[in-house]
Amino acid sequence: MNPVIENLLTRRSVRSFQKKQIPLEDLELILKAGSYAPNGMGLQAWKFTAIQNPQVLKKVDDVIRQVILSTPLENADERTLRMIERAKDPNHNFLNNAPTYIIVSHLKDSLLAMADSALALGNMMLAAHSLGIGSCWFNSLPRMTHHPCVRQLLTELEIPEDHIVYAAGVFGYPEGDIKPSAPRKEGIIKIF
Numbered sequence: 001m002n003p004v005i006e007n008l009l010t011r012r013s014v015r016s017f018q019k020k021q022i023p024l025e026d027l028e029l030i031l032k033a034g035s036y037a038p039n040g041m042g043l044q045a046w047k048f049t050a051i052q053n054p055q056v057l058k059k060v061d062d063v064i065r066q067v068i069l070s071t072p073l074e075n076a077d078e079r080t081l082r083m084i085e086r087a088k089d090p091n092h093n094f095l096n097n098a099p100t101y102i103i104v105s106h107l108k109d110s111l112l113a114m115a116d117s118a119l120a121l122g123n124m125m126l127a128a129h130s131l132g133i134g135s136c137w138f139n140s141l142p143r144m145t146h147h148p149c150v151r152q153l154l155t156e157l158e159i160p161e162d163h164i165v166y167a168a169g170v171f172g173y174p175e176g177d178i179k180p181s182a183p184r185k186e187g188i189i190k191i192f
């Protein structure tokens with residue numbers, strides 16, 4: 001099979017990682033692949049922030065935990081209650097102890113931002129897979145991007161003040177078996 005198509009068909013979300021770090025040259029290739037994604041009007045208005053420093057990874061985990069623990073309990077749905085329980089567990093890591101975390105930020109008021117960011121992270125995940133590196137989109141930081149604690153973190157990470165987080169993913173060498181993909185649903189493809 002064409003290796004590009006094979007790479008597309010065999011990528012799976014990976015949520016369990018070895019401690020081994022992704023070498024810098026591979027990380028740079030992954031980020032480069034992201035930067036070549038299609039983007040509205042060719043503006044490249046995004047920014048990719050890759051974190052490998054364990055202290056900075058811990059800071060991201062701490063901020064996610066802090067935001068979850070500040071959620072008002074009234075009106076919390078089941079998923080939120082589960083997240084709060086996890087946040088109370090000091091052993092739970094919201095980045096699944098992945099050695100590398102990539103944040104895709106983009107202009108807060110741009111109609112193109114979500115699509116640009118998703119395509120960029122998608123490219124990075126596919127590039128990673130082609131290098132034997134697993135990844136998973138983790139939506140926690142994008143979901144809480146408007147929280148003041150997250151803004152403070154983004155500022156520390158030199159993410160522009162007019163940016164918010166649209167996409168973020170954990171990356172690393174897979175640990176354990178990777179489940180085969182779910183069968184594709186009937187009727188999702190139609191050719192006229």
Ligand SMILES: Cc1cc2nc3c(=O)[nH]c(=O)nc-3n(C[C@H](O)[C@H](O)[C@H](O)COP(=O)(O)O)c2cc1C
Nearest residue numbers: 011012013014015118136137138139140180181182
């Ligand atoms: C927009 C988006 C948000 C996602 N958020 C999460 C998440 O917060 N946590 C998680 O474990 N997986 C998350 N995923 C991964 C999906 O669950 C996964 O892609 C899907 O189940 C299909 O599995 P596959 O990637 O192995 O094909 C997200 C994926 C996308 C595209």
